[in-house]
Amino acid sequence: MIIERLCQEHRNIETLLAVLERELEIFDRGDRPDYDVIRTIINYFEVYPDLYHHPLEDLVFAKFKIRDPAAAAKVGNLTLEHQKGAERLRRAAQAVDGVLAGREILRQDVDTIVRDFIEHERRHIMMEDRDFFPAALKALEPQDWTEIASTLISRKDPLFSEVAEKRFYALRAHILQSEQEAEAGRH
């Protein structure tokens, strides 16, 4: 159940990365992207993953390290990767804020910085899905999951849960619309 939740959160993150990438392509063409959407996505990344998703993964990883240190070592240093991700996000937020503040920044530089965040997030998620989650499922004992569940932060995702926060309403509508457009494009 915990791994399912983490996987579902990865799918949600991928959806957001795809929306962000689409806006970046508009920016690259020299057009004006939807900065509200971009800023809200960054805002979401600044809050949710670091407060809920990564701490939960860190809890699973801590148990995993106790049960099977060798397998955990193969997965690598998750905490460090999460820190690096937060750093890449900070750079992306600064670049976008710079553009919004009218500062002189090369389009190419903004593109490189934001793309760097998107690409690394995707790779990180892929690694966790492929290496970390299956290995943790194998190594952890039932009591580990019970313990993790008991420390689980009960707060709901402010964007993807049924109790989404008001500030994310517009982004939700935007995601729904782009999903419908993508769906229509397939027919």
Ligand SMILES: [Fe+2]
């Ligand atoms: Fe993750």
